[in-house]
Amino acid sequence: MSGYANRMASASKQASKRLLTASGEAKARWLALVATALREQTETLLSANQLDLANAADHGLSEAMADRLTLTDDRLEGIATAVDEIAALPNPVGEIIDGSVRPNGMQVTRVRVPLGVVFFIYESRPNVTVDAAALCVKSGNAVILRGGKEAVHTNVAFHSLLVSALETAGLPAEAVQLVDNPDRSLVGDFLALGDLIDVAIPRGGRSLIERVSDESRMPVIRHFDGICHVYVDQFADLNRVVPIILNAKCQRPGVCNAAESLLIHSEVAEVMLPAIATELLKQGVELRGCERCCQIVPEFKPATEQDYATEYLSLVLSVRIVDSLQHAIQHIDQYGSGHTEAILTGDLASAQEFTTCVDASAVIVNASTRFNDGGELGLGAEIGISTDKFHARGPCGLRELTSYKYIVTGPSAPDWTGVR
Amino acid sequence: MSGYANRMASASKQASKRLLTASGEAKARWLALVATALREQTETLLSANQLDLANAADHGLSEAMADRLTLTDDRLEGIATAVDEIAALPNPVGEIIDGSVRPNGMQVTRVRVPLGVVFFIYESRPNVTVDAAALCVKSGNAVILRGGKEAVHTNVAFHSLLVSALETAGLPAEAVQLVDNPDRSLVGDFLALGDLIDVAIPRGGRSLIERVSDESRMPVIRHFDGICHVYVDQFADLNRVVPIILNAKCQRPGVCNAAESLLIHSEVAEVMLPAIATELLKQGVELRGCERCCQIVPEFKPATEQDYATEYLSLVLSVRIVDSLQHAIQHIDQYGSGHTEAILTGDLASAQEFTTCVDASAVIVNASTRFNDGGELGLGAEIGISTDKFHARGPCGLRELTSYKYIVTGPSAPDWTGVR
Numbered sequence: 001m002s003g004y005a006n007r008m009a010s011a012s013k014q015a016s017k018r019l020l021t022a023s024g025e026a027k028a029r030w031l032a033l034v035a036t037a038l039r040e041q042t043e044t045l046l047s048a049n050q051l052d053l054a055n056a057a058d059h060g061l062s063e064a065m066a067d068r069l070t071l072t073d074d075r076l077e078g079i080a081t082a083v084d085e086i087a088a089l090p091n092p093v094g095e096i097i098d099g100s101v102r103p104n105g106m107q108v109t110r111v112r113v114p115l116g117v118v119f120f121i122y123e124s125r126p127n128v129t130v131d132a133a134a135l136c137v138k139s140g141n142a143v144i145l146r147g148g149k150e151a152v153h154t155n156v157a158f159h160s161l162l163v164s165a166l167e168t169a170g171l172p173a174e175a176v177q178l179v180d181n182p183d184r185s186l187v188g189d190f191l192a193l194g195d196l197i198d199v200a201i202p203r204g205g206r207s208l209i210e211r212v213s214d215e216s217r218m219p220v221i222r223h224f225d226g227i228c229h230v231y232v233d234q235f236a237d238l239n240r241v242v243p244i245i246l247n248a249k250c251q252r253p254g255v256c257n258a259a260e261s262l263l264i265h266s267e268v269a270e271v272m273l274p275a276i277a278t279e280l281l282k283q284g285v286e287l288r289g290c291e292r293c294c295q296i297v298p299e300f301k302p303a304t305e306q307d308y309a310t311e312y313l314s315l316v317l318s319v320r321i322v323d324s325l326q327h328a329i330q331h332i333d334q335y336g337s338g339h340t341e342a343i344l345t346g347d348l349a350s351a352q353e354f355t356t357c358v359d360a361s362a363v364i365v366n367a368s369t370r371f372n373d374g375g376e377l378g379l380g381a382e383i384g385i386s387t388d389k390f391h392a393r394g395p396c397g398l399r400e401l402t403s404y405k406y407i408v409t410g411p412s413a414p415d416w417t418g419v420r
Numbered sequence: 421m422s423g424y425a426n427r428m429a430s431a432s433k434q435a436s437k438r439l440l441t442a443s444g445e446a447k448a449r450w451l452a453l454v455a456t457a458l459r460e461q462t463e464t465l466l467s468a469n470q471l472d473l474a475n476a477a478d479h480g481l482s483e484a485m486a487d488r489l490t491l492t493d494d495r496l497e498g499i500a501t502a503v504d505e506i507a508a509l510p511n512p513v514g515e516i517i518d519g520s521v522r523p524n525g526m527q528v529t530r531v532r533v534p535l536g537v538v539f540f541i542y543e544s545r546p547n548v549t550v551d552a553a554a555l556c557v558k559s560g561n562a563v564i565l566r567g568g569k570e571a572v573h574t575n576v577a578f579h580s581l582l583v584s585a586l587e588t589a590g591l592p593a594e595a596v597q598l599v600d601n602p603d604r605s606l607v608g609d610f611l612a613l614g615d616l617i618d619v620a621i622p623r624g625g626r627s628l629i630e631r632v633s634d635e636s637r638m639p640v641i642r643h644f645d646g647i648c649h650v651y652v653d654q655f656a657d658l659n660r661v662v663p664i665i666l667n668a669k670c671q672r673p674g675v676c677n678a679a680e681s682l683l684i685h686s687e688v689a690e691v692m693l694p695a696i697a698t699e700l701l702k703q704g705v706e707l708r709g710c711e712r713c714c715q716i717v718p719e720f721k722p723a724t725e726q727d728y729a730t731e732y733l734s735l736v737l738s739v740r741i742v743d744s745l746q747h748a749i750q751h752i753d754q755y756g757s758g759h760t761e762a763i764l765t766g767d768l769a770s771a772q773e774f775t776t777c778v779d780a781s782a783v784i785v786n787a788s789t790r791f792n793d794g795g796e797l798g799l800g801a802e803i804g805i806s807t808d809k810f811h812a813r814g815p816c817g818l819r820e821l822t823s824y825k826y827i828v829t830g831p832s833a834p835d836w837t838g839v840r
Contacts, residue, residue: 251839377522403809408785409786410787418664
């Protein structure tokens with residue numbers, strides 16, 4: 001079977017070379033064609049989606065998973081709008097990041113270039129197929145998409161639309177390829193092709209990400225757990241604390257940047273914790289706390305060590321009273337996942353110490369953890385949120401799908417020589 | 421033995437956390453102390469180095485390798501000067517890379533932060549010990565140094581000096597640790613500690629780099645071969661071509677950015693190749709060329725396929741006549757190592773096509789490949805030259821030893837809420 005992966009990856013590599021000379025205009029034309037087709041071909045797309053939904057039970061999908069798989073007219077419009085938004089972002093390729101003229105007259109520029117070939121492995125949600133293709137091609141990369149078998153008909157329909165638009169726009173058809181063979185061992189074949197594929201991006205459950213990290217012969221942009229904390233400092237203002245905690249925990253509890261753990265300074269716990277708990281309980285949040293929490297608010301269940309290490313992704317919150325900012329930072333060091341950490345405080349020194357010492361992709365002062373998102377931070381659409389520190393950290397948009405190269409030009413003086 | 425690696429890496433992680441709050445001033449004080457000690461403790465350092473040199477034959481070092489291991493007063497002064505130069509570079513930590521105020525009033529900044537803990541594995545040259553420590557600590561990282569056993573006495577002496585200076589400067593002593601145990605299996609123990617070590621940087625032969633890439637559970641900054649080409653375009657000027665080729669090939673043939681292969685357009689080969697060959701032969705360069713080369717210049721030996729894939733690191737040059745710029749780019753795609761590629765031309769379109777389509781860390785127009793160097797490009801000292809496209813590409817200086825995080829601050833309006 002490895003011939004299959006090799007042929008596809010070689011075709012991607014060739015396409016990525018042709019994309020090096022693709023103009024921003026051609027890519028914009030492609031995105032406009034894609035958005036139009038998404039709006040015009042709703043019937044084709046919805047009936048392909050129906051085939052997948054008919055098999056949902058056979059694939060053992062839960063109701064929530066089947067819902068995520070379902071396309072509607074509204075959801076297709078949402079996907080088309082996302083493509084419009086990506087089209088509106090500046091073309092990252094060719095951006096001059098920095099540059100200088102050296103004392104010897106040589107001009108040095110550092111120029112943004114595509115990574116090359118992206119292998120993108122993801123589960124369920126079919127909008128990701130279009131999003132990922134749009135982000136990869138706009139950033140000059142060829143992409144190999146490997147969606148879940150439960151969405152194969154939908155993905156084939158999207159892929160066919162994306163490829164027609166590539167051909168009409170004069171871009172290489174192999175810039176977007178879809179692995180429509182459900183054989184899981186194929187993923188391993190692709191991950192072995194470190195010479196042809198420049199980066200692997202898994203998006204899905206922990207076991208998928210671990211498998212890709214283990215087997216991959218190319219770099220990986222990973223998104224592990226989001227065990228995000230909100231720390232209520234002793235200098236916090238109760239009126240500001242409550243709405244931020246509610247937003248962080250309840251606005252969309254199933255996502256990675258939702259808060260999973262609340263830390264609160266012991267000096268303010270007796271005053272603030274009852275008020276915070278009342279509001280959270282009204283929203284149906286289950287509270288699990290340390291011994292002191294349980295003493296202050298009887299509705300608390302006792303938290304175990306495991307609770308502090310858990311990404312609930314649901315309306316459960318672990319809570320701990322800490323005796324200092326340093327204690328809060330230590331707790332986050334131990335249990336946090338490097339995703340998003342927030343401090344609520346009116347004190348500048350507390351904010352400075354927290355933002356300096358907490359090691360996470362986003363460190364937030366007086367705002368909800370939910371703001372760690374490509375759109376909210378101003379990057380536009382994202383292909384994932386990296387919890388690693390290497391290459392890309394936090395939301396990964398167009399810029400994070402690029403590398404750079406140095407372009408060096410000697411001066412025109414004919415007697416100019418080389419390194420001494 | 422893995423307890424040894426684990427203890428050292430844990431101490432490094434702790435030190436890296438303390439370095440998060442180290443001021444640029446404290447780091448500058450440390451570098452000044454190191455430079456002074458290098459100038460004052462020459463006797464201690466030279467006698468430690470003598471112990472290593474006495475064992476050089478036992479370690480099977482060639483004369484060239486023993487020479488690279490040798491310290492002299494001049495070389496120590498060179499090492500101290502390099503530390504002065506690193507001290508003069510701006511402190512990268514805390515740099516605000518970019519930022520904005522979002523429409524909702526939230527302030528977003530992207531701030532440069534250290535990677536954390538660097539595991540640096542290198543061979544022979546003892547100046548690398550000081551260079552690497554200086555670059556890592558200046559960029560806020562703790563470093564675990566693992567030099568070659570042939571340099572252990574020299575490295576221990578350098579390490580002791582570096583640590584004394586850390587203590588005097590008020591920085592954590594464990595910010596620079598040295599693996600003085602020569603057991604090779606220890607390297608594997610360190611490479612398994614993906615939770616404690618943030619990046620591994622091997623610097624040495626291909627087998628070392630391959631081993632580190634295979635075993636490492638953390639990201640790797642790698643520097644593979646430098647198979648660098650100079651392409652003489654049909655629009656090149658002979659007067660400019662000769663000195664650049666001589667510099668690229670002969671100025672220091674044993675380094676990675678020296679040229680290994682010359683491509684020349686068929687339209688100018690008959691006129692230029694004899695003149696170029698004459699000058700190269702004068703410098704003692706052995707020329708291996710394609711059939712057409714051999715017909716034009718009788719001193720050529722025939723080149724094999726293998727010649728085009730070889731990094732000679734010596735006064736040998738492979739040469740090939742190509743019929744077009746596209747042919748040159750294809751040859752570089754096939755045989756190049758993504759390190760440094762140069763075009764010599766007076767034609768702007770040729771220069772544009774070459775710089776756009778050639779995929780290498782540095783693409784050079786009308787200058788020597790030797791310029792792909794941190795100092796020459798204006799980065800200051802470098803810890804290596806990355807031939808990867810992920811995270812860092814080309815010379816890796818202070819900036820390439822950092823990551824970033826988003827710092828997000830909500831506005832002070834008390835009614836400000838979260839993500840809708």
